[in-house]
Amino acid sequence: MSAARRIRALGRAELTLLLRNRAALFSAIVLPLAMVAAVSGVPVDRGELSTMAFLVTAMLAFVLLSAVYYNLVTAYVSRREELVLKRLRAGELTDAEILAGVASPAVAVALAQSVLFVAAGAVFLGLPAPVNAPLLLLGVVGGVVVFVLLAAASSVFTRTTELAQITTLPILLGCLFGSGLMVPLEELPDPVAAALRALPLSPVVELMRLGWVGTAGERAPEDFAGAFGPAAVPVLVLVAWLAAGAMAIRYRFRWEPRR
Known part of the structure; x- marks a missing residue:
């Protein structure tokens, strides 16, 4: 059996468990869809299009926190404490395949909802086509991978699924209030903005906004080619988080309960 089939x-097994878990299903599917329904009823005129594009990209970022990060922390912890991960390692699956298999339903849900949000922005809000679609795609896909890695890393110091509500708070609150979702980072003092750009969600938000409207803050919108210049720093920060997450999993991830 090939790696992809494994x-x-x-x-498929993880998807069945997700569909049976009402709390996980609500945070992964129902809550983001409710946000789309609420935003779709907001009246928009041509002068507010960039503002609404910022709102839609904020919802895309919220999907990463709820559908990917939080749900996967509880999934990894639950499978570890039930010795599922330990038993899977005794079979043909490699470590990477196990982590990817557990994450695959959450990743599929996040990508599907991202497509839904982009379509909703175009249909209900009349938003224009993305200025730079590759940057928008890089932000979404890179964000998904980063928060899968962060979820696996966070499971290391999460002893039970109940404790996940506490151990995930620093990343959840830090990203919600410090990654430019509510206030563009360019409106903050330079030292504060520079520090907040190092958060894991900040480069994702900047890349998605650069890809959609050509600007991540108060700067004048760029065209397709011009958007690549401001994207250099977010890409470097994103790569740094990818490397840090991969190293944390390689050397610190726990495959069985601590006795």
């Missing part, structure tokens, strides 16, 4: 098989 991941799909494990992913």
Whole structure:
């Protein structure tokens, strides 16, 4: 059996468990869809299009926190404490395949909702086509991978699924209030903005906004080619988080309960 087939098989089992977990299903699917319904009823005129694009990209970022990060922390912890991860390692699956298989339903949900949000922005809000679609895609896909890695890393110091509500708070609150979702980072003092740009969600938000409207703050919108220049720093920060997450999993991830 190929690696892809093994991941799909494990992913189908995880999807069944996700559909049976009402709390996880609500945070992964129902809550983001409710946000789309609420935003779709907001009247928009041509002068507010950039503001609404910022709101839609904020919702895309929220999907990463709820559907990917929080749900996967509880999933990894639950499978570890039930010795599922330990048993899976005794089979043909590699470590990477196990982590990817457990994450695959959450990743699929996040990507599907991202497509839904982009479509909703175009249909209900009349938003224009993205200025730079590759940057928008890089922000979404890179964000998904980063928060899968962060979820696995956070499971290391989360002893039970109940404790996930506490151990995930620093990243959840830091990203919600410090990654430019509510206030563009360019409106903050330079030292504060520079520090907040190092948060894991900040480069994702900047890349998505650069890709959609050509600007991540108060700067004049760029065209397709011009958007690549301001994207250099967010890409470097994103790569740094990818490397840090991969190293944390390689050397610190726990495959069985601490006795």
